[in-house]
Amino acid sequence: CILRVFSDERHLLSRKIFILIAITDIVISMDSAIPFGLSRVFDRKPVLHGNPIFCNVSGVIFNVACRLSIFLISVLSFTRCLVIMKPMRVVRVDVTMWCIGGYTLLTILTSCTPYFHYLVQKYQGHHPLPPLYLYIEVYSSCNWFLDFVVAPGSWMYLSLEYLLLFFPFFFPSVIVVTSCVICFLALYRKVRSEETRSSGMVALYQPRIHIEDGASKVRRRAKLKATTTILVMTAAFVMLNI
Numbered sequence: 001c002i003l004r005v006f007s008d009e010r011h012l013l014s015r016k017i018f019i020l021i022a023i024t025d026i027v028i029s030m031d032s033a034i035p036f037g038l039s040r041v042f043d044r045k046p047v048l049h050g051n052p053i054f055c056n057v058s059g060v061i062f063n064v065a066c067r068l069s070i071f072l073i074s075v076l077s078f079t080r081c082l083v084i085m086k087p088m089r090v091v092r093v094d095v096t097m098w099c100i101g102g103y104t105l106l107t108i109l110t111s112c113t114p115y116f117h118y119l120v121q122k123y124q125g126h127h128p129l130p131p132l133y134l135y136i137e138v139y140s141s142c143n144w145f146l147d148f149v150v151a152p153g154s155w156m157y158l159s160l161e162y163l164l165l166f167f168p169f170f171f172p173s174v175i176v177v178t179s180c181v182i183c184f185l186a187l188y189r190k191v192r193s194e195e196t197r198s199s200g201m202v203a204l205y206q207p208r209i210h211i212e213d214g215a216s217k218v219r220r221r222a223k224l225k226a227t228t229t230i231l232v233m234t235a236a237f238v239m240l241n242i
Contacts, residue, residue, distance in 0.1 A: 013079060013091055013093050013096060014076060014079065014080065016093070016097075017072055017075060017076045017079070017096075017100075018076070020072050020100070021069060021072045021073065021076070024065045024068050024069040024072065025069060027061065027065045028062065028065045028066060028069065031058055031061045031062050031065065032062055032141060034048075035047065035048040035049055035054075035058060035140075035141070036140045036141060039140035040140060044137050044140055046135045049135040049140075049141070049142050050135070052132075055133050055134070055135055055142040056132055056133045056142065058133075058141075058142050059111075059133035059141070059142035059143050059144065060108075060111045060112065060133070062141065062142075062143075063107070063111040063143070064104070064107045064108055064111050067107045067168045067169075068103070068104055068107055070168065070169060070172045070173075071100070071103050071107075071168070071172055072100065073172065073176060074171075074172035074173075074175040074176050074179075075096065075099070075100060077175060077176045077179040077180065078175055078179055079091050079096065080179065080183065081179035081182055081183050084182075084183045084186050084187065085182065085183075085186055107168070110163075110164050113144075113149060113160075113164070114130065114131070114132045114133065114144045114148055114149060115132065117130055117148070117149045118130055118132060130148050130149070131144075131148055132144065132148075146160055146161060146164070146165075
């Protein structure tokens with residue numbers, strides 16, 4: 001069913017993005033809730049995370065899914081903003097999907113940073129070898145730290161901290177909030193201008209006004225729906241990240 005939706009060009013871009021968001025949220029829930037719950041039941045013991053393979057796979061999936069989910073929300077907000085600002089402009093589905101695929105690949109590569117560092121250290125013959133994903137008892141999950149890769153306080157450490165931790169969460173939030181404000185102001189301005197234009201028309205053209213009002217109401221309803229979507233996604237985005 002999912003493949004049919006993505007292969008059919010008749011389905012809207014927003015619907016495809018909604019499906020991707022739902023999939024990533026399900027992956028996050030399954031990857032974190034079950035192992036996390038078991039760890040809490042057994043007094044924060046690793047349980048499933050005690051297996052090194054499961055710990056590493058779970059850590060990579062969680063890192064990729066969390067960043068991808070936030071990015072998808074920003075893409076949805078941005079495309080909805082384009083629909084409102086430029087109603088006649090068609091947002092290309094293929095370009096959007098290529099951007100999502102490229103970001104997913106980039107996120108996978110960045111989440112595999114400790115593995116690349118491990119292979120380099122092993123190739124150069126360094127001992128002991130650096131750790132990979134480790135179980136963190138406080139969070140009851142597996143993750144890795146920049147301290148495993150570079151020395152804290154160095155320029156490389158600060159660069160990777162902004163690239164891997166700050167940028168994936170801050171930049172999408174700027175897009176979401178900015179799109180929300182722009183869409184809200186654009187819709188409000190459009191409604192006020194239509195009300196002013198309708199009230200200033202003479203009664204002689206009243207039948208024509210009714211026809212134009214009907215068409216404008218349809219457009220207004222579509223824009224209102226897009227704006228409502230952005231507002232809801234923005235509120236959810238802000239509340240969940242707080």
